[in-house]
Amino acid sequence: MDVVLGFMIRSDTVQITPEILSLIAEIDEFKGAWRALGSLAPDRLSALRRVATIESIGSSTRIEGSQLSDREVERLLSRLQIKPFTTRDEQEVAGYADVMERVLSSGPDIALTENHIQQLHRDLLTHSEKDAWHRGSYKTSSNSVAAFDDDGRQLGVVFETATPFDTPRLMSELVTWFNCERAVSGTRRLHPLLLIGVWGVVFLEIHPFQDGNGRLSRVLTTLLLLQAGYAYVPYSSLESVIERSKEAYYLALRQTQGTIRSETPDWQPWLDFFLRAVAEQMRRLGRKIEREKLVLATLPELSLQIAEFAREHGRITMGDAIRLTGSNRNTLKQHFRALVGHGHLSLHGSGRGVWYELRWELP
Structure with missing residues (x-):
């Protein structure tokens, strides 16, 4: 049941369309299937999470x-504990990294x-x-939501937000x-994905802080998805999906947020966007996992043995490969060189400390 306070959030007006049902079913099916992927090595999961x-x-x-x-974010994160952050962009990235961790x-x-x-x-x-x-x-003062183009120029005000008093x-x-x-x-319960969707759009309609509301809303969405049992969320970026659909993101926000304080809020535009993004x-x-399987299936036998060992153990060294395959060092060097050159392995360290890991590509 809805909680009646100074204002009742009318989640009872959410319309469950065939598309919403289909999207929820697809997401929940993957949520269940993810548990079967627990055989992935901890280092592999760590690499996935790092890229995401x-x-x-x-x-x-x-x-x-x-x-x-x-790439610039990746370089910045590698020196978080070393160098002060001189630009606002760097400061925002460092703060987001802290909170996400x-x-x-x-x-x-x-x-x-x-x-x-x-x-x-x-x-x-x-x-x-x-x-x-x-x-x-x-x-403590009024704020409003602005949209920006790819060059960082403000496109204009998207919508007005709650007053500081309210x-x-x-x-x-x-x-x-x-x-x-x-x-x-029981049956009156709103599905967790719909509940999180409604939460996010109302939070952004209030826009409670002077700045940082958009970033915080995405952090909180990740938090709530994790708490709802969507354990795969750290290994794929929802923010990246939203960035690539930025115009649709702002349009869906604007269409729903203009109705939230009415007797018949229209949750549809935002929930459709949110569920499609999730x-x-x-x-x-899923494509990353399948791509890895496909790549491994097309490799020469010796390269396949190297890549499979790296996937199962998180990393592989030349010594590991010699013990695993019984091949000579020069032959293995050629296979390592080809795997690195085609982007299947990444090389770390130097000299006797060289090791390799299966690579998740950054776009």
């Missing part, structure tokens, strides 16, 4: 106007409370000098509503 995290950080900050490419490592332990949301916002902006005055605090009350209502809905069992996130991960 880089994509998520890069895409989420670019949606808000950052200019850093995924916290969510991915401690997700089940982060209760959805206003206090935790404010802590995540504070951490998100912890490196941003310009934002020091409002980190972790609700907004923000604390609306956030309290939203958090209470979500937690109560999540605790409901489905594409899932399909991308």
Whole structure:
């Protein structure tokens, strides 16, 4: 049942269309199938997660106007503990990386409370000098949502948001509503994916913080998906999907958010977009897994043995390959060189410390 507060979030007006049912069924089928992929080596999962995290950080900050490419994000993350961040783009990337790591490592332990949301916002902006005055605090002046083009130029205001006066009350209502809905069992319960979708669009309609709302909403979406049992989420970037559909993203937000405070909110535009994005996130991960299987199936026998060992153990050295195959070093060098040249393996270290891992490509 909906929780009646100062304003009732009318989730009872959500329309369950055949497309919504189909998308939810597809996503939940993959959610179940992911458990069967538990045989992937921990290092393989770690490599998948690393690539997805880089994509998520890069895409989420670019949606808000950052200019850093995924490769630049990757280089920045490699020196997080070494160098100060001189540009706003670098500061935003570093903050997003900190918060994503916290969510991915401690997700089940982060209760959805206003206090935790404010802590995540504070951490998100912890490196941003310009934002020091409002980190972790609700907004004190009116803000509105702007869209940006690929060059970082503002395209215009997308929609008006809640007033600073109304923000604390609306956030309290939203958090209470979500937690109560999540605790409901039985046939009256809204499916977790729909519940998370409604949460996200209302959060962005309130826009509770002076800045960082878009990035925080995507962090919170990842958190809530993890808590709902979608354990594959860290290994494929939802933010990257949204970035590639940025115009549709803003259009869906605008169409739904203009109706949220009415008696008959139109959740359809946003829920359609959100579920399609989550489905594409899932399909991308499925394609990566299938691509790896296909590549391995077409390799020469000796290369296949090397790649399979790397997949099962997370890494392989020349010594491993000699013991595994019984082949001589020069022959193996040719196979390693070909696997690296075709992008199937990545090389790490130098001299006697050289080792290889199966590669997940960044786009």
